[in-house]
Amino acid sequence: MVGGYVPADRVGALRKSVSEVEDEDGDLALDLKKLSEALADAELRGLPFAEATEIYSGMSGSMN
Numbered sequence: 487m488v489g490g491y492v493p494a495d496r497v498g499a500l501r502k503s504v505s506e507v508e509d510e511d512g513d514l515a516l517d518l519k520k521l522s523e524a525l526a527d528a529e530l531r532g533l534p535f536a537e538a539t540e541i542y543s544g545m546s547g548s549m550n
Contacts, residue, residue, distance in 0.1 A: 489537040494528070497535050501525040 492500050504522050509515055528535040 490535075491537075492528075492535040494532055494534045497525055497529045497533075500535070501529060 504518060507518055525535055
């Protein structure tokens, strides 16, 4: 399942928006960092960004 999709030409704008999120409690810091890193990779490669959710691993029998 895909949780979100951003065309390649909009990835930079999304990355900028993510960097401007105010996380007063620090609860989102790790999630925002991971998202920013994934967006930076997509931006560097000129690729769209797709957030995959609920990925099932048959080998380990667990959800991601």
